[in-house]
Amino acid sequence: MNSASSNKVHRGNFATRLGIILATAGSSVGLGNIWRFPVETGQHGGAAFILIYLACVIFLGVPMMTAEFIIGRRTHTDIASAYEKLAKESTSLNSKPSSLNSLWPLTGYAGMLCVTLILSYYAVVAGWVLKYAVDALLGNLHSVTDTASYFIDFQTSTWSPLIYALVFILLTHIIIERGVQNGIERFSKVMMPLLLLLMLLLAIGSLTMPGAGAGVEFLLKPDFTKITPTVVLSALGQAFFSLSIAIGCLSTYASYFKPDVPLLKTAANVVGIDTAVAILSGFIIFPAVFSVPGVQPDAGPGLVFVTLPAIFSSLFSGVPVIGYVFSLTFYFLLVLAALTSTISMHEEVTAFFVDRAGVSRRRAAARMTVSAMMLAALCSLSFGVLSDFRPFFGRGFFDAFNDVTALWIMPLSGIVLSIFVGWKLPKKLVIEELTNHHTLRLPPFLFHAFFFLIRWLAPIAITIIFLNELL
Numbered sequence: 086m087n088s089a090s091s092n093k094v095h096r097g098n099f100a101t102r103l104g105i106i107l108a109t110a111g112s113s114v115g116l117g118n119i120w121r122f123p124v125e126t127g128q129h130g131g132a133a134f135i136l137i138y139l140a141c142v143i144f145l146g147v148p149m150m151t152a153e154f155i156i157g158r159r160t161h162t163d164i165a166s167a168y169e170k171l172a173k174e175s176t177s178l179n180s181k182p183s184s185l186n187s188l189w190p191l192t193g194y195a196g197m198l199c200v201t202l203i204l205s206y207y208a209v210v211a212g213w214v215l216k217y218a219v220d221a222l223l224g225n226l227h228s229v230t231d232t233a234s235y236f237i238d239f240q241t242s243t244w245s246p247l248i249y250a251l252v253f254i255l256l257t258h259i260i261i262e263r264g265v266q267n268g269i270e271r272f273s274k275v276m277m278p279l280l281l282l283l284m285l286l287l288a289i290g291s292l293t294m295p296g297a298g299a300g301v302e303f304l305l306k307p308d309f310t311k312i313t314p315t316v317v318l319s320a321l322g323q324a325f326f327s328l329s330i331a332i333g334c335l336s337t338y339a340s341y342f343k344p345d346v347p348l349l350k351t352a353a354n355v356v357g358i359d360t361a362v363a364i365l366s367g368f369i370i371f372p373a374v375f376s377v378p379g380v381q382p383d384a385g386p387g388l389v390f391v392t393l394p395a396i397f398s399s400l401f402s403g404v405p406v407i408g409y410v411f412s413l414t415f416y417f418l419l420v421l422a423a424l425t426s427t428i429s430m431h432e433e434v435t436a437f438f439v440d441r442a443g444v445s446r447r448r449a450a451a452r453m454t455v456s457a458m459m460l461a462a463l464c465s466l467s468f469g470v471l472s473d474f475r476p477f478f479g480r481g482f483f484d485a486f487n488d489v490t491a492l493w494i495m496p497l498s499g500i501v502l503s504i505f506v507g508w509k510l511p512k513k514l515v516i517e518e519l520t521n522h523h524t525l526r527l528p529p530f531l532f533h534a535f536f537f538l539i540r541w542l543a544p545i546a547i548t549i550i551f552l553n554e555l556l
């Protein structure tokens with residue numbers, strides 16, 4: 086048995102196609118779909134923004150996600166080792182030595198740094214969501230009269246947000262420790278359908294609200310006069326960040342794919358689920374927003390913790406039990422969405438420790454959990470006792486980690502990914518993976534489209550995102 090085969094058996098695989106799609110969709114689906122997408126839609130004109138977003142996920146999201154799948158499944162190893170192995174394999178196939186081979190793995194290490202930093206501050210926000218889910222369960226949200234002060238008081242306190250963030254990381258750890266099939270896949274098979282069901286129920290409930298018609302019109306009736314370069318760039322950025330592209334999570338999950346998994350089809354399915362969740366979130370939030378006079382659809386990031394609790398309380402004041410169920414379901418939904426994302430981020434670094442350090446999954450997961458907890462504590466406290474401690478050019482830990490990952494690591498890694506798969510890897514190797522070593526028949530135009538998009542459109546689009554976010 087060769088080393089690659091042995092490594093694959095040691096690491097495990099997803100057992101079913103459904104498990105692959107649901108787990109990988111869970112990696113992409115997160116707070117960015119249910120929170121950031123409605124905010125971006127509200128701030129950039131509604132339906133017109135959505136149409137541009139759909140074009141972006143099709144022509145940028147699908148090929149970039151497929152590129153990550155190629156890297157992961159071809160190597161069946163962690164993201165840093167994957168770049169190293171493929172660089173060597175490409176050099177061997179091309180019979181041309183390359184002095185850059187030692188640099189490609191840096192992209193993998195950058196991805197692991199990126200997910201570690203993201204997990205640390207994402208867990209803080211997820212902790213806020215968990216807190217609101219607990220408050221909704223206990224019925225505390227309906228007695229809050231000043232939702233803005235309530236959120237700020239919680240956010241700036243020392244212990245409560247910290248404890249919730251650490252609890253969320255522990256929940257993630259428990260699932261990761263159980264392994265690929267018994268942990269990640271089993272959880273995804275239960276929680277992703279539950280997430281979609283809850284979203285459908287909430288959307289139906291939201292559509293029965295008094296101002297639902299205006300919210301639906303905002304989502305479905307495009308006003309093309311609102312399309313500006315800013316709207317296009319925002320849709321492009323939302324598509325890129327929402328799908329968790331280029332940080333290694335998708336490549337790590339693909340390293341557990343079996344050889345017969347159709348990569349393009351899987352990417353299209355995952356992008357479809359991710360987009361459906363984002364649009365469903367709009368049908369949950371905007372009918373509710375338009376049902377309350379004076380509330381604007383561009384309420385911004387405070388939508389989830391300030392605006393919506395007030396809306397839920399006011400809309401269902403006559404029938405408190407409906408408001409209780411609606412708010413509890415909504416915040417439980419957010420908890421599920423956040424958890425599916427933190428699992429994939431945690432797994433990326435855990436896989437690295439298993440593959441490179443040769444430690445057990447339990448020890449590898451523990452290393453990542455402890456690291457994430459320490460960094461999450463700094464991010465949480467940056468709103469409280471460390472609020473005046475701003476060592477990163479005037480930025481605290483939370484803001485600095487967000488800036489480094491969103492403004493620098495993610496877009497630069499995306500550019501490198503598109504260049505690596507589009508130009509570094511031989512066409513023969515890429516086509517082998519797309520066709521499952523020529524056992525899967527695909528129309529020739531798909532190959533031409535894929536190489537055009539990954540070689541030209543993707544790096545240009547991501548460079549524009551990078552410059553726009555930076556400036």
